Amino acid sequence: MKNAMLAAAAVLTLAAPAAAQTTYDPVWQPEPYSTVRHPEWSKDAVLYQINTRQFTPEGTFRAAERELPRLKALGVNVLWLMPIHPIGAKNRKGTLGSPYSVRDYYDVNPEFGTKADFRHFVDAAHAAGFHVILDWVANHTAWDNRLVTEHPDWYEKDWKGDFRPTPWWDWSDIVDLDWLQPGVRKHVGEAMEMWVRDYGVDGFRADVAGYVPLDFWEKERARLEAIRPVFMLAEWKSSELTRKAFDAVYAWEWHHIVKDIAKGKSDPSALYGYYAENESAWPRQAMRLTYIENHDSNAWEGTQYENFGDALPAMTALAFTGEGLPMVHNGQEACNAKRLEFFEKDPIDWSQANGCTLGPLIRDLVAFRRANPALANGQWGGRMSQVVTDQPKQVFAWTRQTDGNRVVGIFNLSAAPVTATLSDAHAAGQYRAFRTGEAVTLTPGQTLTLAPWEYRLMSAAAVR
Structure with a gap:
């Protein structure tokens, strides 16, 4: 009898359906593709790069401040200042030197004004609705940066x-920092924090960012975020x-x-390969700087x-409406046609x-972006989707759509x-044309x- 009962139980066990699996091996759980939290204001960010030396005849922060109303009318809202720090004299190139040869991370170039002048510029920019990011040169310093004599072990050496x-580069006016040294990380990181905490800077554009270890940038981002939200752009x-x-x-x-x-x-x-990679190999939140100059x-x-050449208006329009973070280099909007001395x-x-059509085009493209949620930056905007024509060697066509809005x-x-x-019917619909309505x-x-x-944009x- 006992053996019969055991046999029956075995049959029932074999016949019972397997219990639903409710847990998974944590090894295979996906992690967030990106943990970067974009500041809300970056949703509609359009960058404007300022070379303080060349931006005005005076070449100062105070003179640049007087241009804020004009930039406001243009529609840009994030001002990227090229390095503001004192420039090294030793092995200097040219008369004034490169802004990327930094003599002191904690001070400003007297050519541009004082720290008080810089603070005044940032405060005025904020009052006008701009955000301000600084060009940050972490990979190297000037030869006469005090760190060279005070901490020679903080630098890389040749054979x-x-x-x-x-x-390999012709950068003879600078020397490379050794990022294996904790002191380098502390000195550079604390300088970044000072400009955010004490001067209200809203973030940084990191020069040759890939030459600096990624873990520094990740740790420093967290330290900056502890002060307040920032925006970070990598030249990489x-x-x-x-x-x-x-x-x-x-x-x-x-x-x-x-x-x-x-x-x-x-x-x-x-362009197909670029946009395919952009969609498949990058975090949805990531922004990529599309720039003409x-x-x-x-x-x-x-x-x-x-x-x-003649393609300039079309490529400018693509930079502002295709997937990407658009940028204007100072002078573009005035049809600047010369190479600025470095x-x-x-x-x-x-x-x-006077008579330049590029400035009004940029202004109208910025307004078009702001009017259409599909053209927002990062995860807020719509992905580009190819519109197929029978002339792919000449015509590049696409749609972007989100929140009921389509471009x-x-x-x-x-x-x-x-x-x-x-x-096909991918682009079929009723639209309003850019500029004319x-x-x-x-x-x-x-x-x-x-x-x-x-x-043609439509x-x-x-609309918002």
Whole structure:
């Protein structure tokens, strides 16, 4: 009897369904792709880079402050100041030297004014609704930074045991810090905290950020956030930097691809790889800086006209409406057509703004971004989705959509006219055209004719 009961129990056990699994191996639980908390104000951020030396005839913080109303009217809202620190004299390049040769992280360049002048600039910018970020040079210092004599062990050495600049580059006016030294991290990190805590700085643009260990940036981000929310932009290209440390990184590939397209060396299909990687290999929250020009490209690669020619308006429109964090380099809005000297005084000629159409275009693009939630930065905006046409070697078309708002961009990124047919219903709908507000209807199979470098932007539904 006992054996029969045991046999019956075994049958019942085998027949019973397996219990539902309610727990999982923690090893395989996904972690957050990014833990960076963007400050709310970065949702609509449009950066404006200021080279204090060249921005005004005086080249001072006080003079730059007088330009705030004009920048407000342009629509930019985050002011990125190139390094404000005293510049090294030893091995200096040119008469005035490079702002990226930092003699003291805790002081300001007397060429620009005093610490009180800088504080006044930041306070005035905040009162006008701007945020201010500083260019931060952590990789290296000037040869005559006091750390060289006080802490020579904080620097990397060459094969002879001498101080050395960054290898391979022609940066003879600087010497590299050794980031294995805890003292380096403390000195540089505490300086960053001072500018945020005592002067109200809203974040940093990190020069050659990838040359500095990632764990420093991650730890320093947390220390800065303990003071108040900050925005961090890395001059680098790596998705890892956007997981814990940086809100945004450079879109170097984008910049070089659109230059090649403008010069006829490539066609719009070259952008497919960039946008595919942007969607698949990066955190959804990550922002990537799409820029036509910055201080480096202007000085060493060519002006916006040398690099883009007739394609300049179209590429500017793409930078402001495609996925990316847009930026204006001082002088672009005035049609600046010269390479600004890097080591000398060379003020921007603002009289060029008379009759310049680029400034009004930038102003209208900023307003268009702000009116359409789909064009917001980071996780707030809509992903770009390809609109297929029968002319992919000339036409680059896309949609972005979120919160009931939709934007369509159709760009002829070539120097020849084109007639293209919409291959499907992806972009079909009723829209209003950028700038004119004219009603536009798109239908499957519709044919569009665009002049060389012509683009059409249109939006529909919810606006804010």
